[in-house]
Amino acid sequence: MSRGSYHHGNLRQALVDATVGLIEQKGPAAFTLAEAARLAGVSAAAPYRHFEGRDQLLEEVARQGYLDFAARLEAAFGGGRPSALSAFLRMGQAYLTFASEKPGFYIAMFESGLSIAGNAELSAAADRAQEALLTGATALFARIPADRRPPPIMVANHIWAMSHGVVELFGRGRPGSRVPVTAADMLESGVLIYLRGLGVIPS
Known part of the structure; x- marks a missing residue:
């Protein structure tokens, strides 16, 4: 999935979905916001449009x-x-x-x-x-x-x-x-x- 595949309207949900997968693989404490962004196909800075941080x-x-x-x-x-x-x-x-x-x-x-x-x-x-x-x-x-x-x-x-x-x-x-x-x-x-x-x- 290329960067920019998610438009502004569904980036938030894409990050949630990516995080669910990371939790299943690594647990709730072993992933980073950057990993969620990468899995969602967006830049490391993109999550901050919707979330203040990992928590x-x-x-x-x-x-x-x-x-x-x-x-x-x-x-x-x-x-x-x-x-x-x-x-x-x-x-x-x-x-x-x-x-x-x-x-x-x-x-x-x-x-x-x-x-x-x-x-x-x-x-x-x-x-x-x-x-x-x-x-x-x-x-x-x-x-x-x-x-x-x-x-x-x-x-x-x-x-x-x-x-x-x-x-x-x-x-x-x-x-x-x-x-x-x-x-x-x-x-x-x-x-x-x-x-x-x-x-x-x-x-």
């Missing part, structure tokens, strides 16, 4: 990742049909699918050490993803008396942590390949055991 480019990758991630979670929940439980389990599978299909974005979001609070647009995108899980968790306990419901945010965060743990187990070096279950089965069984303990599922 801001990485934040944009994470922001786009969170938006895609949130949209997948929302679609998986699908209004809680046919039941809140089945919809919630679909959200867990959507989490695993995203991590598998978009590893560069996933790493930027969760493993790059970015400060989400320092970027309003990134923070809003991350909040949207958490809100999707919170909606699912709230629906799970709708039929349980209010005085017996656990805080939905606690449940959402526990499931998020469980999902992230399964991704790590079956992703980085694949230590999960040593166990006789799939990532999807491990996550679903773990979620069901957790929800049974909270009284969502009868013993």
Whole structure:
């Protein structure tokens, strides 16, 4: 790809796409802005038209990742049909699918050490993803008396942590390949055991 192939309107996205590839190859800390520019086919100075530096480019990758991630979670929940439980389990599978299909974005979001609070647009995108899980968790306990419901945010965060743990187990070096279950089965069984303990599922 020659320099100048990207016009002003899509240079920003070209740099994001290049950075995703570099993250997948090298990790979130081992690439430079110049490398992203070279991979995008532009001069080393070109990225500065859109980004102040490498960290801001990485934040944009994470922001786009969170938006895609949130949209997948929302679609998986699908209004809680046919039941809140089945919809919630679909959200867990959507989490695993995203991590598998978009590893560069996933790493930027969760493993790059970015400060989400320092970027309003990134923070809003991350909040949207958490809100999707919170909606699912709230629906799970709708039929349980209010005085017996656990805080939905606690449940959402526990499931998020469980999902992230399964991704790590079956992703980085694949230590999960040593166990006789799939990532999807491990996550679903773990979620069901957790929800049974909270009284969502009868013993």
